[in-house]
Amino acid sequence: MNAPQKSEQLNAPHTNAAWHQRRLDATPRGVGVFGDFFIDKAKNAELWDIEGRRFIDFAGGIAVLNTGHVHPKVQAAIAAQLQRFTHSCYQVVPYTEYVALAERINAMVPIDGPVKTAFFSTGAEAIENAMKIARSATGRSGVIAFGGAFHGRSMFSVAMTGKVQPYKAGFGPFPPEIYHVPFPANGASLEESQRAMEQLFKCDIEPSRVAAIVFEPVQGEGGFNPIQPAAVKWLRELCDQHGILLVADEVQTGFARTGKMFAMEHYGVSPDLMTLAKSMAGGTTLSAVCGKAAIMDGPAPGGLGGTYAGNPLAIAASHAVIDVMQEEKLPERAQLLGDKLIAHLNAKKKTHARMGDVRGLGAMVACEFIDPKSGAPDADLTKRVQMAALKRGLLLLTCGVYGNVIRFLFPLTIEDAVFAEAMDVLDAALAECLG
Numbered sequence: 001m002n003a004p005q006k007s008e009q010l011n012a013p014h015t016n017a018a019w020h021q022r023r024l025d026a027t028p029r030g031v032g033v034f035g036d037f038f039i040d041k042a043k044n045a046e047l048w049d050i051e052g053r054r055f056i057d058f059a060g061g062i063a064v065l066n067t068g069h070v071h072p073k074v075q076a077a078i079a080a081q082l083q084r085f086t087h088s089c090y091q092v093v094p095y096t097e098y099v100a101l102a103e104r105i106n107a108m109v110p111i112d113g114p115v116k117t118a119f120f121s122t123g124a125e126a127i128e129n130a131m132k133i134a135r136s137a138t139g140r141s142g143v144i145a146f147g148g149a150f151h152g153r154s155m156f157s158v159a160m161t162g163k164v165q166p167y168k169a170g171f172g173p174f175p176p177e178i179y180h181v182p183f184p185a186n187g188a189s190l191e192e193s194q195r196a197m198e199q200l201f202k203c204d205i206e207p208s209r210v211a212a213i214v215f216e217p218v219q220g221e222g223g224f225n226p227i228q229p230a231a232v233k234w235l236r237e238l239c240d241q242h243g244i245l246l247v248a249d250e251v252q253t254g255f256a257r258t259g260k261m262f263a264m265e266h267y268g269v270s271p272d273l274m275t276l277a278k279s280m281a282g283g284t285t286l287s288a289v290c291g292k293a294a295i296m297d298g299p300a301p302g303g304l305g306g307t308y309a310g311n312p313l314a315i316a317a318s319h320a321v322i323d324v325m326q327e328e329k330l331p332e333r334a335q336l337l338g339d340k341l342i343a344h345l346n347a348k349k350k351t352h353a354r355m356g357d358v359r360g361l362g363a364m365v366a367c368e369f370i371d372p373k374s375g376a377p378d379a380d381l382t383k384r385v386q387m388a389a390l391k392r393g394l395l396l397l398t399c400g401v402y403g404n405v406i407r408f409l410f411p412l413t414i415e416d417a418v419f420a421e422a423m424d425v426l427d428a429a430l431a432e433c434l435g
Helices: 006-010 016-026 072-082 096-108 123-138 155-160 190-203 229-242 312-327 330-349 379-391 416-434
Strands: 039-043 046-049 054-057 115-120 142-146 178-181 210-215 245-249 273-276 287-292 355-361 364-369 397-399 405-408
Touching: 054 416, 072 312, 096 115, 096 287, 096 312, 115 123, 123 155, 123 210, 123 245, 123 273, 123 287, 142 190, 155 178, 178 190, 190 229, 210 229, 229 245, 312 330, 330 355, 330 364, 330 416, 364 379, 379 397, 379 405, 379 416
Parallel strands: 142 178, 142 210, 210 245, 245 273
Antiparallel strands: 039 046, 046 054, 115 287, 273 287, 355 364, 364 405, 397 405
16 A cells, blocks of 8 residues: 655645544554644744644643743744754764853853753653763662652653653563652651651662662652752752762753742752753753763763754754843743742632642642542542633643642743733633532
């Protein structure tokens, strides 16, 4: 049977339903897709599907679009780079823009002492390379992460992830010497985490064999749980005591989302390594590992890199993203919008007993939905709220170990009028589902 030509494929009926069926036929079910509609164009915090329907985007491509869809400065930077070259492989023929971006990030991140940065393509790649660097620099192999964490879908990063469904189920066995303890946030006390760490050191691995402790300053998929400030200081002291590297996974929290350029700035603690991705390049594929220079120099030449790592188009986009964040004061805007959203949700919570904890750091905000009698997570209600908002044109994402959290990831560049419109839609969805 002859394969259809490109023109035949694109000239087929241009409806969401037709393309939805073609997606089911052509792509595997393991690539889970939320929407049954297909994007045609987007601008800042709005997108339109192929049938012309408009949506307000409070998903941001899962925290990738802090500078919005198609920001004109980011678009112009990519277009200009496209005229020069699109690829040489940095490890074969380097380019100045890569080095200049590393210099900018080295000067920005809250890491003490001389800093170096290496670029990759995805958040999972950044995490995996951070672990390679940590193992090489320390000569140790153990890695400690936290329950509820999300660090990626590649084999090592998913082993570090602390959420079974849907990320780990059916994919084991996983790489050895990865351990988890409870995350010291709203669901677990610092004392509980400390006891679990002590038990881990007594029963599973001695501290002298641990290369790194990895944590998200605010857990993403785990439910937008900000770590307790005292816990960050404890982790720093613990790592210093035992020669362990402290790694902050800022793939989702980085680049202005939490009201600072990096979430670690809230805690006054310097990590040894940081991983960055998502909103650092305006929707193009770029990630980074940055850290203390002596640690970053642990691997020998050739031990780090990738064919597409630090792609020139993404590097150009990232330079523009940083410019936009500084010029438009996006960290400050994140704090302003986050405060406004939390106040709005807390006001609604007074009349809706099924709304649980409202939490966030900057504009990384979430709301739980619960059974008001038992306090048990209510994933079904959460899904209904999400779908009620969607049918009114507001795109929201869920998260949390129990699937009962709605998270808000609007572009920080969102217009005030569009933000206000989204609040009205959210109110209507809550009224429909909560009564």
